[in-house]
Amino acid sequence: MTQSNNFIDPAVLATLDNLEMRARVVVEGFIAGLHKSPKRGFSVEFTDYRHYIRGDDMRHVDWKLYGRTDKLYIKQYEDETNVRCYLLLDSSASMSYASPGMMSKLEYGRTLASALAYFIMRQKDAVGLITFDDHIRDYIPARARQLHLIRILRTLNELQAGKTTNIVRPLTELAMSLNSKSLVILISDMLEDEEGTIKALQQLRAMGNEVIVFHVLDDQELNFNFRESTEFVDMESAETHRTSPAAVRNAYLENLNNYLTECRKRCQSSGVDYCLLNTSQPLDKALASYLARRARSA
Helix, strand or coil, X not given: CXXXXXXXXXXXXXXXXXXXXXXXXXXXXXXXXXXXCCCCCCCCHHHCEEECCCCCCHHHECHHHHHHHCCCEEECCCCCCCCEEEEEEECCHHHHCCCCCCCCHHHHHHHHHHHHHHXXXXXXXXXXXXXXXXXXXXXXXXECCHHHHHHHHHHHHHCCCCCCCCCHHHHHHHHHHCCCCCEEEEEECCCCCHHHHHHHHHHHHHCCCEEEEEEEECHHXXXXXXXXXXXXXXXXXXXXXXXXXXXXXXXXXXXXXXXXXXXXXXXXXXXXXXXXEECCCCCHHHHHHHHHHHHXXX
16 A cells, blocks of 8 residues: 555545545554654543543542553543534535545545544544535534444535535534534635635634634645646636646746635634645644644643
């Protein structure tokens, strides 16, 4: 298998039809990489334990683990939830774009959402799912049960690309429904109402929620490696435009880089974690970003 940083190439990962198996391969490959890495930025004991906090019931300390690590860890149980996490996956028509032989942005996002759900459940945290195009298509509240994970994976497995995009609506409706601080993870190509989207993310953060944005773009969208005269079709409006890539490449890349820089700057200045993902790259970057956010908020 083609690998990068001990992680499976998305093109190889796409050959696994079973979404649960794909999520398991992603997560366990990532965890194995953490164990092998000399740079221990995170503790990987989080899957079954948490660090002892003064006042915890000492009866729940794992003394065998203490003997091996000289650190106090509390055993966690199925009904113990540290955080509520909501995954928001953009399933609009633009997400169905894919370079030849690569995962579409939707398939990449679906795999990422599945891996995150699987990963979060291993931490004994609660996870919910919202899928959307121009309206909310699926809403699954946050739970921390194994059967709940199966429901999320089944929903993701059946998800198809939809219509036009409205990112602000699900973010706003989620903000109105939250009655406790949560972790909100948006997975989207963010190709609609950039200003409104950033403001909605900033509002969620201002309410005290942790927010992560995974900005998913195809390699061709990021690098514009088209060579011959090409007809470009807007996947949501069906508008077409034929041009020579060489004639527009420099202007396109300049506008794109300005846009990405602005997204990153405005998110980070508001405390929103921003992670740009190229669908040709492995998903370990996304999982590392998730863990980094969790480590900072712990």
